[in-house]
Amino acid sequence: MSSAVDHIVPPAVAEEELFRAQVYALLARLLARPPDAAFLTALGGLAGEGGEFGAALDRLAEAARDSDPAAVEEEFTTLFIGVGGSERTPYGSFYLTGFLNEKPLAELRVAMARLGIARADxxxxxxDHIAALCEMMAGLIGGEFAPEDGDTVGLDGQRAFFDRHVGSWAGRFFADLETSPSARFYRAVGAVGRSFLAVEARAFDLAA
Amino acid sequence: MTRNAVKATDEAVKQGKDTQGTDKGLARRDLFRAAGLGVGALGAVAAGVTATGGTAEAAPAETTSTGYRETDHVRKVYEVSRF
Known part of the structure; x- marks a missing residue:
């Protein structure tokens, strides 16, 4: 890597790979903070293209049309922030060990350093928050990071990161979200995430 | 996805070559399409999540010896901090 500028412009990415990055970005956006009115309206226009994932997208669109921003924000707070403990704890370490900030987080930090990913100031x-991990996957697919060894992160690298830090627990998180008592809109988000990760895992197997 | 699609992709893999763009790459692409992950399914939402301000922003980490000129942008990786 001769200069920082070289990796500011991501390399060309095949269409379906670009779409994967978009789904990860969408999940990151929805799990980082609740959607505002404009974003809910856009989500309401989604139309799936078949399959379990397409059906989940259709349900997300329907849920978006049936939701108002204030209600979704309240739901988000109850689910993920909640006074006296949220309903869900969207962190890898918690899912993998039962506690926050345990070894899986330390391992993630090592992987991030190697892949050239830093936490924003x-x-x-x-x-290891689910939104952060989804964003990292989107960035890895889009070639937005600058790995230590100067190489780009191919499917093998994506798979290694996915298996270790995402696939190992996020499917369970999304399934939990799908059945959360307080969830309405976010049940649909859970279904999109769960069905997408299932396709991801299978697709990595195909490429192996 | 349909059973046939699964079968087709599995067959493709059995005969597979070893790199992207070969049969495995095709099988992978077919899997995504059969699963409803077609390009364009996200429509306007895709633009919404990739545009600035709509989502957290991913960018390369600062590396050594390239100076700090781009620090504000370059160090910014994600912003899940609005809790």
Whole structure:
């Protein structure tokens, strides 16, 4: 890597790979903070293209049309922030060990350093938050990071990161979200995430 | 996805070559399409999540010896901090 500028412009990415990055970005957006009115309206226009994932997208669109921003924000707070403990704890370490900030987080930080991923200034949440991990996957697919060894992250690298830090627990998280008592809109988000990760895992197997 | 699609992709893999763009790459692409992950399914939402401000922003981490000129942008990886 001769200069920082070289990796500012991501390399060309095949269409279906670009779409994967978009789904990860969508999940990251929805799990980082609740959607505002404009974003809900856009989500309401989604139309799936068949399959379990397409059906999940259709349900997300329907849920978006049936929701108002204030209600979704309240739902988000109850699910993920909640006074006296949220309904769901969207961190890898928690899912993998039962506790926050355990060894899986330390391992993630090592992987991030190697892949050239840094946490934004001012962010205080541990890096193994589901939204952060989805964003990292999107960035890896889009070639937006600059790995230590100067190489690009291919499917093998994506798979290694996915298996270790995402696939190992996020499917369970999304399934939990799908059945959360307080969830309405976010049940549909859970279904989109769960069905997408299932396709991801299978697709990595195909490429192996 | 349909049973046939699964079968087709599995067959493709059995005969598979070993790199992207070969049969495995095709099988992978077919799997995504059969699963409803077609390009364009996200429509306007895709633009919404990739545009600035709509989502957290991913960018390369700062590396050594390239100076700090781009620090504000370059160090910014994600912003799940609005809790």
């Amino acid at each position: 001012g962010v205080t949440e541990p890096e």
